[in-house]
Amino acid sequence: MKDFRDRLSAGLPRLAVVAHDLAMVWLCWTGLHWVRYGFAANPPPMSLWSTQIAIVLVAQGLVFWQAGLYRGLWRFASVPDLWNIVKASLIGLLAISLGLFIYNRLDPVPRAVLLGYPFALIGLLGTPRLLYRAWKDATSERTGRSSVRTLILGAGEAGDALVRDLRRSGAYQPVGFLDDAPKLHGSKLHGVPVLGSIGDVVEIAKETSAKLLVIAMPAVDASEMQRVVAACERTGLPFRTVPRLEDVLVGRSLPGELKEVAIEDLLGRKPVLPDWKAIRSWLGGRSVMVTGAGGSIGSELCRQCARHGAQRIALVEIDELSLMTMEAELRRDFPNLECVAVLGDCGDPAVINHVLAEAKPDACFHAAAYKQVPLLEAQLREAVRNNVLATETVAAACRDAGVGTFVLISTDKAVDPANVLGASKRLAEMVCQAMAEQRSTHFVTVRFGNVLDSAGSVVPLFREQIRVGGPVTVTDAEVTRYFMTIPEACQLILQAAAIGSHEAIYTLDMGEPVPIRLLAEQMIRLAGKQPGKDIAIVYTGLRPGEKLHETLFHADERYRQTAHPKILQAEARSVIADQVVSALRGMREATARYDQIALAQALRSAVPEFQPAQEVSEPHAATIVPFPAREARRI
Numbered sequence: 001m002k003d004f005r006d007r008l009s010a011g012l013p014r015l016a017v018v019a020h021d022l023a024m025v026w027l028c029w030t031g032l033h034w035v036r037y038g039f040a041a042n043p044p045p046m047s048l049w050s051t052q053i054a055i056v057l058v059a060q061g062l063v064f065w066q067a068g069l070y071r072g073l074w075r076f077a078s079v080p081d082l083w084n085i086v087k088a089s090l091i092g093l094l095a096i097s098l099g100l101f102i103y104n105r106l107d108p109v110p111r112a113v114l115l116g117y118p119f120a121l122i123g124l125l126g127t128p129r130l131l132y133r134a135w136k137d138a139t140s141e142r143t144g145r146s147s148v149r150t151l152i153l154g155a156g157e158a159g160d161a162l163v164r165d166l167r168r169s170g171a172y173q174p175v176g177f178l179d180d181a182p183k184l185h186g187s188k189l190h191g192v193p194v195l196g197s198i199g200d201v202v203e204i205a206k207e208t209s210a211k212l213l214v215i216a217m218p219a220v221d222a223s224e225m226q227r228v229v230a231a232c233e234r235t236g237l238p239f240r241t242v243p244r245l246e247d248v249l250v251g252r253s254l255p256g257e258l259k260e261v262a263i264e265d266l267l268g269r270k271p272v273l274p275d276w277k278a279i280r281s282w283l284g285g286r287s288v289m290v291t292g293a294g295g296s297i298g299s300e301l302c303r304q305c306a307r308h309g310a311q312r313i314a315l316v317e318i319d320e321l322s323l324m325t326m327e328a329e330l331r332r333d334f335p336n337l338e339c340v341a342v343l344g345d346c347g348d349p350a351v352i353n354h355v356l357a358e359a360k361p362d363a364c365f366h367a368a369a370y371k372q373v374p375l376l377e378a379q380l381r382e383a384v385r386n387n388v389l390a391t392e393t394v395a396a397a398c399r400d401a402g403v404g405t406f407v408l409i410s411t412d413k414a415v416d417p418a419n420v421l422g423a424s425k426r427l428a429e430m431v432c433q434a435m436a437e438q439r440s441t442h443f444v445t446v447r448f449g450n451v452l453d454s455a456g457s458v459v460p461l462f463r464e465q466i467r468v469g470g471p472v473t474v475t476d477a478e479v480t481r482y483f484m485t486i487p488e489a490c491q492l493i494l495q496a497a498a499i500g501s502h503e504a505i506y507t508l509d510m511g512e513p514v515p516i517r518l519l520a521e522q523m524i525r526l527a528g529k530q531p532g533k534d535i536a537i538v539y540t541g542l543r544p545g546e547k548l549h550e551t552l553f554h555a556d557e558r559y560r561q562t563a564h565p566k567i568l569q570a571e572a573r574s575v576i577a578d579q580v581v582s583a584l585r586g587m588r589e590a591t592a593r594y595d596q597i598a599l600a601q602a603l604r605s606a607v608p609e610f611q612p613a614q615e616v617s618e619p620h621a622a623t624i625v626p627f628p629a630r631e632a633r634r635i
Helices: 002-037 051-066 079-104 111-143 156-169 196-210 222-235 245-249 275-283 295-308 320-333 349-359 373-377 382-401 421-434 458-467 486-499 516-526 576-595 594-607
Strands: 149-154 172-178 194-195 212-215 239-241 288-292 313-316 338-343 361-367 405-411 441-449 449-450 472-474 484-485 505-508 537-538 559-561 567-570
Touching: 002 111, 051 079, 079 111, 111 149, 149 156, 149 196, 149 222, 156 172, 172 196, 194 196, 196 222, 212 222, 222 239, 222 516, 245 594, 275 486, 288 295, 288 349, 295 313, 295 320, 295 486, 313 320, 313 349, 320 338, 320 458, 338 349, 349 382, 349 516, 361 382, 361 486, 373 382, 373 421, 382 421, 382 576, 382 594, 405 421, 421 441, 421 576, 421 594, 458 472, 472 516, 484 486, 486 505, 486 567, 505 594, 516 537, 576 594
Parallel strands: 149 172, 149 212, 172 194, 212 239, 288 313, 288 361, 313 338, 361 405, 405 441, 441 505, 449 484, 472 537
Antiparallel strands: 505 567, 559 567
């Protein structure tokens, strides 16, 4: 009984709208007749109800229903709703004409009534809707006197949609727009004036008593976003931004959500736009295996594979909580996806053989690896065991099982390696090259730089240090790194796999490297604080194995463009398979004995270009460098 009452109460407003519209049809039809014959000397008899009027109401009512006129709400009536009314009125005229032609050959219906009917009906249906919306918007403004006075930066489509959302919520009161287009200055958008340019935000924010700034410019590039953020920071007010369309589509943000500006928004290059058609064509309906499926890269790879058409995903993960969390997320978000979750070490041949037999993958993404540079300098055995020997185990098993594509996820640190991480990943690349000549499996290597917000990376470290009040620790004032986002890294991996050249090494054209000092300063500003004043920056010196600058390309690897403008393919350096196999045999024996000296010798012998970075002879005390008077160049 309660459910019936709920459905009844929910349906009453819609029934009222239907009754209103049919009443407007009746008024329109009879009113036009009265106007037509009102001044005639001998007007024909006119009644308030007749068979003719019944046919008009039935015909027009059916057209209203089919046109979807009752799927929208008057509270949010807009141009699409008015366009629906126009279409319904014109089609309704045809339906009425057909019905009356069958009934009485249209004999008593004046042509003036037929010609004027759709135009009069559009006015009678559209005007109440627009008046109701205007009244509700005005009511929201009056009841929202205590709402936050908000200045919107950007008077484009995003700003148009934003001002509507803010008014509906009642928690924000838009007081003005700022836009750099001079032709918009002095105009109004939904009654909100465009007050000036973005560069005037400090003065205009004071004049309007704004308490919040919202950046409604989701399509601008990183350099423009840096300029806008710098202008917002000068006001001292909190600021937010609207999410990008792609973030909404993939579920990282909600429509209309106001989010803090992330460091990803300020990277010094435009995000890579993948060829989704090629990726979906390659991935659709396939079974894939992901090692390290619970990690930062592995988990996002699983999401993107599921999102773009994979039929089955095998998750291999050694951490039980990460595996359980990732499996639950995939089953929740992709109920039609087949998940094969296996807890185990990918360096264990039995684990990999079991997964291959269970999932029969067409492709393997090998994301499992240790990656912390300073830690691995003192953990050589585990670095070699996990990054090199486990890679050999997985790659050999995939080759023997006839897996179509094996993708090794490598790093820019494998180019001219100066630390154990880089050397072990370079040797893993060589292992894949040595296997590439033996079977039909395509061995693909993908290199990229530092991944923003990945587990153990500098961004979450800085964020935590800022949260607790500092200091933020930077190794050296001159150190630089290449950066990309987690989704972008995974898109590169999928794009490279879709290109699918045999024995290929791919890397991303990542633009200019980012100074870590400037990254720290910008993150402090995004937290609403000032570097060197609210949060100190401490320079601690390079750690063992770290370089000042990373390189993306090796001198002996010739790079050429691929089908994707931002992805480069290297001509792999030749390796001698027998020497690689011999090195691996010696490393397995040294690993079994936990002989780190033998492992170090074997690694240097197998990777001749490995030049360990000179350890700091006397680690100097941490220094706090004064923040310069002039504002440093932003990221």
